[in-house]
Amino acid sequence: DSGVTQTPKHLITATGQRVTLRCSPRSGDLSVYWYQQSLDQGLQFLIHYYNGEERAKGNILERFSAQQFPDLHSELNLSSLELGDSALYFCASSVADGRRQFFGPGTRLTVL
Amino acid sequence: LAKTTQPISMDSYEGQEVNITCSHNNIATNDYITWYQQFPSQGPRFIIQGYKTKVTNEVASLFIPADRKSSTLSLPRVSLSDTAVYYCLVGDVGGYQKVTFGTGTKLQVIP
Numbered sequence: 001d002s003g004v005t006q007t008p009k010h011l012i013t014a015t016g017q018r019v020t021l022r023c024s025p026r027s028g029d030l031s032v033y034w035y036q037q038s039l040d041q042g043l044q045f046l047i048h049y050y051n052g053e054e055r056a057k058g059n060i061l062e063r064f065s066a067q068q069f070p071d072l073h074s075e076l077n078l079s080s081l082e083l084g085d086s087a088l089y090f091c092a093s094s095v096a097d098g099r100r101q102f103f104g105p106g107t108r109l110t111v112l
Numbered sequence: 113l114a115k116t117t118q119p120i121s122m123d124s125y126e127g128q129e130v131n132i133t134c135s136h137n138n139i140a141t142n143d144y145i146t147w148y149q150q151f152p153s154q155g156p157r158f159i160i161q162g163y164k165t166k167v168t169n170e171v172a173s174l175f176i177p178a179d180r181k182s183s184t185l186s187l188p189r190v191s192l193s194d195t196a197v198y199y200c201l202v203g204d205v206g207g208y209q210k211v212t213f214g215t216g217t218k219l220q221v222i223p
Contacts, residue, residue, distance in 0.1 A: 045212065058211070092155070100146070
C-alpha cells in the first residue's frame with residue numbers, strides 16, 4: 001500500500017459525459033501528479049500540482065482539468081468524453097522535490 | 113528532461129541475474145536516475161535511484177558509469193513475480209515537473 005488513495009476504482013460512462021476522479025496523497029506529500037495509461041501504452045504525464053498550485057502541464061487535453069485543494073487532495077475532471085479517453089488514470093504524490101513518486105491504485109475509466 | 117532509451121522487452125529464466133540498460137546521452141548535471149516497476153493494472157512502484165557509481169538496496173542494484181550517459185538496473189536471481197515493465201527516468205532532483213516514463217522494458221521471467 002503506497003498510502004495514495006484514488007476513487008472510484010472503476011468508472012463506466014458514455015461519450016459526451018463528464019466525470020471527476022479523486023486522489024488523496026500520502027500524508028505530508030505536497031506534490032500530486034496525474035498520469036493516463038491507455039491499453040498496453042506507457043504512462044503519459046498529464047499535470048503536476050504542488051501545494052495547490054499548478055506546476056507543470058504535460059499532454060493534457062483542453063477537455064481535461066485538474067485542481068488541488070487546501071487539504072491537498074486533487075481532482076481530475078474529464079469532460080466531453082470520447083471513446084479514446086478510456087484508460088487507467090493514476091495519481092502519484094511526492095514530497096516537495098519529486099524525487100520519488102508514490103502511485104495510487106488507479107481509476108479505470110471506460111467510455112462506451 | 114533527458115530522453116531515455118531502453119530495450120522494449122527481455123526474457124530471462126528464473127534464478128538468473130537480469131541487467132536492464134538505459135541510455136540517457138543528454139543527462140544534465142542535476143539529473144538523478146530513477147527506476148520504477150509496474151505490474152499490469154497497477155501503479156508503478158519505486159525500485160531504486162542513484163546519481164553516480166553504484167547504489168544497492170534490498171531488491172536491486174543500480175550501476176552508473178562515470179560519464180553517466182547510461183545506467184544499468186540489476187535484478188539478482190529473478191523469480192516469476194519479477195515479470196513486469198521496468199521504467200528508467202532521468203530528471204532534476206529539484207523538480208520532476210514534466211515526467212516522461214517512456215515505453216519501458218517488458219521483462220518476462222520464464223520458469
